Amino acid sequence: MDFSSFVTSVGTSFLIFVVLVLLYVWLSKKPGNAVVYYPNRILKGLDPNEKGSKSWIQEALSSTEQDVISMSGVDTAVYFVFLSTVLGILVISGLVLLPALLPIAATDHELRNVVLSGEAKNKTFTDLDKLSMANIQAYKHVSALRANALISPELKPEQYAILVRDIPPVPEGQTRKEQVDTYFKTIYPDTFYRSMLVTDNKEVNKIYKELDGYKKKLARAEAIYAKSKATGKPEGTRPTHKTGCLGLAGKSVDSIEFYNDKINELTPKLEAEQKSTLREKQLAAALVFFTTRVAAASAAQSLHAQMVDHWTVIDAPEPRQIIWSNLKIKFFERQGRQYVVYIVVALTILFFMIPIGIISAFTTLKNLRKLLPFLKVILDEKAVRTVLEAYLPQLALIIFLALLPKFLLFLSKTEGIPSESHAVRAASGKYFYFSVLNVFIGVTVGGTLFSSFKAIQKDPGSLVRILGNSIPENATFFLTFVALKFFVGYGLELSRLVPLIIFHIKRKYLCKTEDEVKAAWTPGDLGYGTRVPGDMLIITIVLCYSVIAPLIIPFGVAYFGLGWLVLRNQALKVYVPAYESNGRLWPHINVRIIAALILYQVTVLGYLGVKKFVYAPFLIPLPILSLIFAFICNKKFYRAFHDTALEVAARESKETPSMEQVFRSFIPQSLNYEKNDDDQFEDALSQVSRTGSIV
Amino acid sequence: MDFSSFVTSVGTSFLIFVVLVLLYVWLSKKPGNAVVYYPNRILKGLDPNEKGSKSWIQEALSSTEQDVISMSGVDTAVYFVFLSTVLGILVISGLVLLPALLPIAATDHELRNVVLSGEAKNKTFTDLDKLSMANIQAYKHVSALRANALISPELKPEQYAILVRDIPPVPEGQTRKEQVDTYFKTIYPDTFYRSMLVTDNKEVNKIYKELDGYKKKLARAEAIYAKSKATGKPEGTRPTHKTGCLGLAGKSVDSIEFYNDKINELTPKLEAEQKSTLREKQLAAALVFFTTRVAAASAAQSLHAQMVDHWTVIDAPEPRQIIWSNLKIKFFERQGRQYVVYIVVALTILFFMIPIGIISAFTTLKNLRKLLPFLKVILDEKAVRTVLEAYLPQLALIIFLALLPKFLLFLSKTEGIPSESHAVRAASGKYFYFSVLNVFIGVTVGGTLFSSFKAIQKDPGSLVRILGNSIPENATFFLTFVALKFFVGYGLELSRLVPLIIFHIKRKYLCKTEDEVKAAWTPGDLGYGTRVPGDMLIITIVLCYSVIAPLIIPFGVAYFGLGWLVLRNQALKVYVPAYESNGRLWPHINVRIIAALILYQVTVLGYLGVKKFVYAPFLIPLPILSLIFAFICNKKFYRAFHDTALEVAARESKETPSMEQVFRSFIPQSLNYEKNDDDQFEDALSQVSRTGSIV
Numbered sequence A, B: 001m002d003f004s005s006f007v008t009s010v011g012t013s014f015l016i017f018v019v020l021v022l023l024y025v026w027l028s029k030k031p032g033n034a035v036v037y038y039p040n041r042i043l044k045g046l047d048p049n050e051k052g053s054k055s056w057i058q059e060a061l062s063s064t065e066q067d068v069i070s071m072s073g074v075d076t077a078v079y080f081v082f083l084s085t086v087l088g089i090l091v092i093s094g095l096v097l098l099p100a101l102l103p104i105a106a107t108d109h110e111l112r113n114v115v116l117s118g119e120a121k122n123k124t125f126t127d128l129d130k131l132s133m134a135n136i137q138a139y140k141h142v143s144a145l146r147a148n149a150l151i152s153p154e155l156k157p158e159q160y161a162i163l164v165r166d167i168p169p170v171p172e173g174q175t176r177k178e179q180v181d182t183y184f185k186t187i188y189p190d191t192f193y194r195s196m197l198v199t200d201n202k203e204v205n206k207i208y209k210e211l212d213g214y215k216k217k218l219a220r221a222e223a224i225y226a227k228s229k230a231t232g233k234p235e236g237t238r239p240t241h242k243t244g245c246l247g248l249a250g251k252s253v254d255s256i257e258f259y260n261d262k263i264n265e266l267t268p269k270l271e272a273e274q275k276s277t278l279r280e281k282q283l284a285a286a287l288v289f290f291t292t293r294v295a296a297a298s299a300a301q302s303l304h305a306q307m308v309d310h311w312t313v314i315d316a317p318e319p320r321q322i323i324w325s326n327l328k329i330k331f332f333e334r335q336g337r338q339y340v341v342y343i344v345v346a347l348t349i350l351f352f353m354i355p356i357g358i359i360s361a362f363t364t365l366k367n368l369r370k371l372l373p374f375l376k377v378i379l380d381e382k383a384v385r386t387v388l389e390a391y392l393p394q395l396a397l398i399i400f401l402a403l404l405p406k407f408l409l410f411l412s413k414t415e416g417i418p419s420e421s422h423a424v425r426a427a428s429g430k431y432f433y434f435s436v437l438n439v440f441i442g443v444t445v446g447g448t449l450f451s452s453f454k455a456i457q458k459d460p461g462s463l464v465r466i467l468g469n470s471i472p473e474n475a476t477f478f479l480t481f482v483a484l485k486f487f488v489g490y491g492l493e494l495s496r497l498v499p500l501i502i503f504h505i506k507r508k509y510l511c512k513t514e515d516e517v518k519a520a521w522t523p524g525d526l527g528y529g530t531r532v533p534g535d536m537l538i539i540t541i542v543l544c545y546s547v548i549a550p551l552i553i554p555f556g557v558a559y560f561g562l563g564w565l566v567l568r569n570q571a572l573k574v575y576v577p578a579y580e581s582n583g584r585l586w587p588h589i590n591v592r593i594i595a596a597l598i599l600y601q602v603t604v605l606g607y608l609g610v611k612k613f614v615y616a617p618f619l620i621p622l623p624i625l626s627l628i629f630a631f632i633c634n635k636k637f638y639r640a641f642h643d644t645a646l647e648v649a650a651r652e653s654k655e656t657p658s659m660e661q662v663f664r665s666f667i668p669q670s671l672n673y674e675k676n677d678d679d680q681f682e683d684a685l686s687q688v689s690r691t692g693s694i695v
Helices: A003-027 A031-037 A039-043 A056-062 A065-113 A116-151 A176-187 A202-231 A255-280 A293-301 A331-362 A365-371 A373-379 A382-402 A405-414 A420-451 A453-458 A460-495 A497-510 A514-521 A528-545 A552-573 A586-610 A621-642 A659-664 A679-686 B003-027 B031-037 B039-043 B056-062 B065-113 B116-151 B176-187 B202-231 B255-280 B293-301 B331-362 B365-371 B373-379 B382-402 B405-414 B420-451 B453-458 B460-495 B497-509 B514-521 B528-546 B552-573 B586-610 B621-642 B659-664 B679-686
Strands: A161-165 A192-199 A240-242 A252-254 A282-290 A312-315 B161-165 B192-199 B240-242 B252-254 B282-290 B312-315
Touching: A003 A031, A003 A382, A003 A460, A003 A497, A031 A039, A031 A497, A039 A065, A039 A552, A056 A552, A065 A116, A065 A528, A065 A552, A065 A586, A116 A586, A116 A621, A161 A293, A176 A192, A176 A282, A192 A659, A202 A255, A202 A514, A240 A255, A252 A255, A255 A282, A282 A293, A282 A659, A293 A312, A293 B293, A331 A405, A331 A420, A331 B621, A405 A420, A405 A528, A420 A528, A420 A586, A460 A497, A460 A528, A460 A552, A497 A514, A528 A552, A528 A586, A586 A621, A621 B331, B003 B031, B003 B382, B003 B460, B003 B497, B031 B039, B031 B497, B039 B065, B039 B552, B056 B552, B065 B116, B065 B528, B065 B552, B065 B586, B116 B586, B116 B621, B161 B293, B176 B192, B176 B282, B192 B659, B202 B255, B202 B514, B240 B255, B252 B255, B255 B282, B282 B293, B282 B659, B293 B312, B331 B405, B331 B420, B405 B420, B405 B528, B420 B528, B420 B586, B460 B497, B460 B528, B460 B552, B497 B514, B528 B552, B528 B586, B586 B621
Parallel strands: none
Antiparallel strands: A161 A282, A161 A312, A192 A282, A240 A252, B161 B282, B161 B312, B192 B282, B240 B252
């Protein structure tokens, strides 16, 4: 790729970005779009334009971490710590490396003559020390954020509960409920509150969903009927629909009557199913509630049974993020599933290597012309050529990577992980390995191998030499890849063009009731599962290529700077977190930042080694130092992210919590439909003095 | 080594063994020797000859596991589980492998023609499965032993305490004691009993030891004086001694007066030092006591501080096995020390490779004659030659290995491990690596390399071939090594000749008081630190060589069979355990048994591969299966050995324990001299209602 096509690519990207930002400024001011651009504020009951006079950039820059936490939770705040840490790393790297490395990269083979480089080495050294220290500071900060969130007097039901799995078979003459209660009452005579058995809710969920669907349809039919009264004849037109396949075939019926019949038919069925679920479909898992946070935090960390695969406990996830269907999976089945999933992921990574390698090899123009000579006429057209050269490979890559996250999340859930946030972290880890291995190594090595295949066939020993020499050729690929991602990606993110269009279409043609309209604009969450590994890929690429193409550093800075700005805006105004893990994703991020740093340091070593730079051996301690830093971080901080420290849990809120409210918040919606005084709950309730307020 | 020298060696060993056993039977019946042969019974207040009519073999065979536990504790019982498991493995291996492998080993190169071998493979397969299953059974059994020991209503003070280290600096305006008490009272308002700060006892220990020494000397002088009254003149001779170097020079003084003066001088000094130690020499560590076992067990497993390197807790070791001087070492210093020790151990292993290699190379007669031709005349003497061939190499090896354990124990304590039993386990692990690497690999490879050095110099590629072919030559070396170890080693063990001689000399010439006599016969413990790795080395050698020299299996069976018998006798009658870790050494043993099995399976594979045995690939799943078994064992059982399961701790004894007795049992002797109502203790005592009985 020559310089002109590179400039074209970056220029076009920038132009698209400017257009999208202008679109955002214009569109976000229209009141009708407020629900698309300020849903988080609206859902929290705030005025969308509360800081009306400031521009969105000013707003984002002036917002504090506390603002982010109150609007979007600790996880989002931790994500910004990540963005700013990486930004800091790149800015420092840029300040130190650019003046030193640009001349080296420019003169290249006269490397040994560059007097500057000894100095550069020393600078890099202190620089890298700073980076590691910054990492420890960031870790400390996030740890404090987490502690504060856990200390907060706000009632978090999950802080009073533990999740118990692998309960052994019920002994003769006892019910499951008695078994669990006896076991925990013996161990915790003073702090045990009550237990909630996990049930197999598949059937009841199905009926609940069906019933809920009919209720929504009924509301919709009634809205249509009411509207027809207002607009047309005063007696209105009763809506009808066909009962056959997709509402296109079969007998035509009066919708309101039909749905009412269905609801009347399903309601008793649901109640019967709820009863039988609570009584007969109890699984070998339970939630156990304690009267104090310390008791729950301590119980979650303690071994309960002499056989480690019985009565296993972990801290309870938030009610909203429990993956109920995974709770019944047994200890060794979970282990087994985990390894099977690892193998599947490994195979996926290897299997995708092939298409990505082919794509990257095909999508350099020279290769295209070499392999498909009949395209020569089109490819020699200057305009076509520039655009193709600029976008083809990057686009293929981006689309390709977008297909994967759902599959990886599915795999992670298959492992038997009991909480949504944990599954997302697991998927994110897999996605990171996938993207780094495939995109970074696959494109670099694959592209190189393809073009040099014949040379290698003649002399296999030349492989190392070819790799060492030809990696720089791919640098511009990644430069444009990064530019495309941040300009177009963040432009689309900020302008929310796609959600805006979908919302307006839905509102105009599909939505009949208020609930439907709300469902049409309700935003998702920030989506760490794909966002974090995406960012990690960028930081890895930027760091590794910074040695051979230092120009990539400003692009990296722009990516994380723009990202911080745009996402700050989105976090404050748009996205609503689906769960809160109190920063548990940080150790995951931190270890990968350090991994990227080590990969970077090894690349520097290798590159300087290839270039026969005499001071290269002095850099060998760097990766070792980074490893020690990673080790210290892990030892000093990690466990506080896995377990709740008792000193944190011990700062009880002054008020006695409503234990009943805690308990009820864990009852699945489908079991808590209209009556919630069924046996299991009623039995337990009657044993407890009702001290708290009942909601 | 030819067959005759092999027979000579084994025969001589057996003869020595028979003589030693006969000596034992004769000597142990003399009443004057009872304290040497039955010290454990005597110390427990039992009649040494309670089962007088039975022979020692009958007694050992008829003893139950419960007998072993009541006489020598759970650790010893676990050691016997280890011996019998290994014995079982070898008996099964012998039954299956001997009929199949003996003909193979005999016919060797016609291996492919042996029809039996397919069958042998299948047998080995099911056999190995059984071995792994036996391992799981053994693990389950030991786990139950541990649980029973922990459930027992007998008061174990360490079950009510945790050890807290890395206490942060004392906040302004608080004492260390207040800091600790406040911290734990906040977290455990109901179950916290009191705390005991760890102090720097170096000075007070020194004075205490000096004072104690003078007291013993005074008692001795008084005994001499009393005796002189009885035998000589009625007024007696007052003993005197010189105060100078070694009691040989200087002024002659009246011993009784002199020691009384010293004691009167030191007693107030000790009291003053005790006071100042308790007040001023407090360290950043403490023992914290709880009123229930569950609270202590749960606290020991929970994270207390948000910064993982502050307020670190572990379960308290038994009072008698706390290594007090290690308690002050800080979190990251412990980590650092650990890695430094690992490096030192690795260097030791590598460094010792050289002398052992040289010894083993020199000590084959052929080599001696080759290298030291002037010895030819002596070496060609038939008698000299046979004896030398039989014993030289093995003796060098055994003496060599005996030097090491103390050094490794010292290194393990340097790591900062807080309990004696843990340090012994750590040392035992190091000793295992050392002995397997050095003895097994060093002697095998070293001996082989030395004799083939010239061949390799000419053609380095021949190394693999030489190794594959020449390992069998070393088999007889190990055969005699094993025979020597069990016949002579267990003979000496049973007959206790060395302790017997030392005891009689001491009693006759040195001991004057009853205490001194008792000190002369008080036995040590079984010494797992060196015994376990020694046994592990034997099982590794026997398993690995069983393929190429199946005759080694009966030797292995004899080693573990005789070992079981002799040590059962010793455990019931002689040794007194120095501490009780409730079987915590088992996981350590189990993982090494499986490691030996895997090494064995890989050896089989390699050997059959070298011999081009067509069915060899079918054996590849074996090591993988073993790994899975190891994984399952570890997952299912290990944590119950590291932590105390709460269901076990929850079975409280009916009686309320005397919490004061629990507390007092942790006070170091040197601080608890005559007055024990000093400030620290008194302060704490006054806060507690004295519910329990005071001892």
